[in-house]
Amino acid sequence: MTTFTDQIHTAAAPLWQKSFDHPFIHQLSAGSLPSEVFRYYLIQDRYYLSEFGKLHEQIADQLTDDKAKAFLMAGAQGLKDGEIAVREGFFEQLNITDDELAHTPIAPTAYNYVNHMYAELYRGTTAQAIAGLLPCYWLYNQIGQQLVAQGSPKELYQRWIETYDSDTYTDSVNQMIALTNQAAEQADDDTRAKMQTSFVRSSAYELAFWQMALDEQKW
Numbered sequence: 001m002t003t004f005t006d007q008i009h010t011a012a013a014p015l016w017q018k019s020f021d022h023p024f025i026h027q028l029s030a031g032s033l034p035s036e037v038f039r040y041y042l043i044q045d046r047y048y049l050s051e052f053g054k055l056h057e058q059i060a061d062q063l064t065d066d067k068a069k070a071f072l073m074a075g076a077q078g079l080k081d082g083e084i085a086v087r088e089g090f091f092e093q094l095n096i097t098d099d100e101l102a103h104t105p106i107a108p109t110a111y112n113y114v115n116h117m118y119a120e121l122y123r124g125t126t127a128q129a130i131a132g133l134l135p136c137y138w139l140y141n142q143i144g145q146q147l148v149a150q151g152s153p154k155e156l157y158q159r160w161i162e163t164y165d166s167d168t169y170t171d172s173v174n175q176m177i178a179l180t181n182q183a184a185e186q187a188d189d190d191t192r193a194k195m196q197t198s199f200v201r202s203s204a205y206e207l208a209f210w211q212m213a214l215d216e217q218k219w
């Protein structure tokens, strides 16, 4: 049976393919990505990750299902303990200081992606916001799985790739997919269509995020 997430995944597939084929990903895998570009990506992504954690908490606040609430709250905590903590090792290695983090402007694409997710939640519905979170989990897992086999000659990039191929991470992706399908089952057709739009837009922002880093995008 085709699930709701199969359907929205198909709608976003051309955008996902463009992410798989993006020069940022190719260069990361080949080890040729300039470290300035990776540094820039990490600094912008730190803003994204901290907002992404807050979104988990704010979506959880609006849910009544205890299991779904607990999963999102655990995700928020996991972001604080895991993804963001891992980045601190990278920051040290690349000499990214708190001062630099505080003084680097948030780039347009990072800002717009985060604002899209807040708009889905506060001008749309919780279900739309859940669908907007999913590409982040799912796309990175697919990229991690594709890249891990070939590996990157650059140790730092290899470590980044491995972050997205662990069993616990894949398990959280599957739970996020299940949560999206659960929300879709409880939604009407209009909301389901808006969930798909939210998912496709987040997929487009994921693609734009790589280009933002390559361009070292400024306002």
Ligand SMILES: Cc1ncc(C[n+]2csc(CCO)c2C)c(N)n1
Residues within 6 Å of the ligand: 045, 048, 049, 052, 078, 079, 082, 083, 135, 136, 137, 138, 140, 141, 172, 206, 209
């Ligand atoms: C722009 C952007 N999109 C996705 C991720 C990956 N990611 C961020 S939070 C999370 C959930 C589990 O920690 C995952 C997979 C990223 N780092 N940056």
